[in-house]
Amino acid sequence: MDGEELQQHARARVQELPGANLEHPFGPGWDVFKVRDKVFMLMTDVTGEPIVILKAEPGEGKALQEQYDDITPGYHMNKKHWITLHPSGGLQRQLIEDLVTESYLLVVENLPHAKRPVDPSTFGQDAR
Incomplete structure (x- = not known):
């Protein structure tokens, strides 16, 4: 997968998430x-390649970095x-x-209940 596809x-996934918005505060x-x-x-390509920077639970982030060469600590974060x-x-x-x-969901969990666009405990689960 190249950077553009990444x-x-x-x-594409963000477009499916309720309340998500794109902004350009850093230019x-x-x-x-x-x-x-x-x-x-x-998302940026200021590093010379298109990258995606995401929030992760500390333990999960560390495990992902150990498992995948393509996952590193957050750039400028x-x-x-x-x-x-x-x-x-x-x-x-x-x-x-x-x-x-x-x-x-990590960000939504930290929002006041009244501001949450979804319930993080049930979001994405089938309503069966």
């Missing part, structure tokens, strides 16, 4: 995705709470979508 998959070289004014994903996805073919589309969703 960012396309991440962007045109950075796509910043927020839910209720809180950042959950950034808190290295404990953010990860960077790099394009080079090792990340499957489903993993990218899952990581975007997890980042979104």
